[in-house]
Amino acid sequence: MSGTSLQSGPLSSLVSSAPRQHASVFYGWWVVAVSGIGLFFGGVPLTVYSFGVFLKPLMQEFHTGRGVISLAYTSELMTGAVVAPVFGWLIDRYGLRKVILLGTAIFGLTLLGNRFISGSIWELYLFYILLGTTLHASGPIPYGSAVSHWFDRRRGLALGLMMLGIGLGAVVVPSLVQQLISRWGWHAAYSILGGAMLQISIPMVAAFLKTPRESGLGHDGLPATRSFEQRNAASLGVSASEAWRTRAFWVMVVAFFLISASVQGCLVHMVAMLTDRGLTKQVAASGASLMGAAVLLGRVGTGYLLDRFFAPRVAAILFAGSSLGILLLWRGATTAAFLGAFLVGLGLGAELDIIAYLTSRYFGLRAFGTIYSLVVAAFAVAGALGPLVMGAGFDRTGSYRAPLFAFVFASLIAAVLVTRLGPYSFSPSHAQGTERTQGQDSATAQAQDHPPAEG
Numbered sequence: 001m002s003g004t005s006l007q008s009g010p011l012s013s014l015v016s017s018a019p020r021q022h023a024s025v026f027y028g029w030w031v032v033a034v035s036g037i038g039l040f041f042g043g044v045p046l047t048v049y050s051f052g053v054f055l056k057p058l059m060q061e062f063h064t065g066r067g068v069i070s071l072a073y074t075s076e077l078m079t080g081a082v083v084a085p086v087f088g089w090l091i092d093r094y095g096l097r098k099v100i101l102l103g104t105a106i107f108g109l110t111l112l113g114n115r116f117i118s119g120s121i122w123e124l125y126l127f128y129i130l131l132g133t134t135l136h137a138s139g140p141i142p143y144g145s146a147v148s149h150w151f152d153r154r155r156g157l158a159l160g161l162m163m164l165g166i167g168l169g170a171v172v173v174p175s176l177v178q179q180l181i182s183r184w185g186w187h188a189a190y191s192i193l194g195g196a197m198l199q200i201s202i203p204m205v206a207a208f209l210k211t212p213r214e215s216g217l218g219h220d221g222l223p224a225t226r227s228f229e230q231r232n233a234a235s236l237g238v239s240a241s242e243a244w245r246t247r248a249f250w251v252m253v254v255a256f257f258l259i260s261a262s263v264q265g266c267l268v269h270m271v272a273m274l275t276d277r278g279l280t281k282q283v284a285a286s287g288a289s290l291m292g293a294a295v296l297l298g299r300v301g302t303g304y305l306l307d308r309f310f311a312p313r314v315a316a317i318l319f320a321g322s323s324l325g326i327l328l329l330w331r332g333a334t335t336a337a338f339l340g341a342f343l344v345g346l347g348l349g350a351e352l353d354i355i356a357y358l359t360s361r362y363f364g365l366r367a368f369g370t371i372y373s374l375v376v377a378a379f380a381v382a383g384a385l386g387p388l389v390m391g392a393g394f395d396r397t398g399s400y401r402a403p404l405f406a407f408v409f410a411s412l413i414a415a416v417l418v419t420r421l422g423p424y425s426f427s428p429s430h431a432q433g434t435e436r437t438q439g440q441d442s443a444t445a446q447a448q449d450h451p452p453a454e455g
Helices: 027-040 043-049 051-062 066-094 096-116 121-133 140-150 155-162 164-184 186-208 224-234 240-244 247-276 281-306 311-331 334-363 368-397 401-418 442-448
Strands: none
Touching: 027 043, 027 140, 027 155, 027 164, 027 186, 043 051, 043 066, 043 096, 043 121, 043 164, 043 186, 043 247, 051 066, 051 121, 051 164, 051 186, 051 247, 066 096, 066 121, 066 140, 066 247, 066 368, 096 121, 096 140, 096 186, 140 155, 140 334, 140 368, 155 164, 155 281, 155 334, 164 186, 164 281, 164 334, 240 368, 247 311, 247 334, 247 368, 247 401, 281 311, 281 334, 311 334, 311 401, 334 368, 368 401
């Protein structure tokens, strides 16, 4: 497989006929670009970041309250959380491209099938449960696995650039969906999103998403022979069962559970919160887009910082910023709410980048898909419960203030927890003069000098 040449096509003019390791553009960056596009048209931007815009139209359609409709969103994320470890195992066992193609096709067809929903709330719940079964097939689990195997020293930046796809989706999709709903209704809006996923994501992934082994290329732009030797060392890691028994794993699970519930509760109810304060639907959707812009900034900025600073400290600062943002939302003033939305968006933009990066640095790449999916599952469960708590809190008290106040403290606890992770177990390689990552001890450095069996 390592001798397979790159296919001809749009990329051929950008990749020289000289030895592949000397190509003008390292193919790993094309994998980042393809992954970013796949994430833009993936399930998270199309059904998670846009749900706040669908909330009130669905309430009108089914003549019910916010808590009842939020349960549909919760059903999708809870189902996704249950299924996420299965996708991680499938990726490690059968390869990420097969998982992405099949899962994306099913998700897109499910979106098209929203036309079969009539006036029963149970049909709506079933629709979102079906979406949840393949939510993570077009999300950060497979694409993060692809990018992590292409990069080592620049893994943080590569993951951050990849996550721009979700960030751009968070900026563009809410306002776009609002326009689609206003013009044609929520059924048509979901159908258009499903068609875009099927016609754009699937052909691009099928044509261009490759692994280093398939392409015969090395990671980080190094010559292939040298890179494969070092990639073995970088791929050293623990099994999923070994990770399960570590303190670092459970610290990550609890911290990301708390921060996910906090920020995603705000995300889903952002439009409703702003319209409650007298803003028009379009202006409120712009507020959601502002949150998406912060997500976008958080993606790239976090990736850049992760390669240069100790990742748990970066996470702690961003999570504390989210806590401040939620506090501003709690205070109620419109201007403060927009600033709060921005700060919450920064934290939300950092989360999945940080999960992927921390997974690779504390557990290696041996079982990356499985371990990453387990942490993402906890993240998704919390993301499902957060909006439900927000909706139920509003229905009970007529205000979002009580759940927002609770989320201020939950995000602060998450910020403290990530500082307790300790030093990395698998630091970036020392190739090309890269300095050792902060916190790496000599025992781990010696362990990396002995490449494991290919995983």
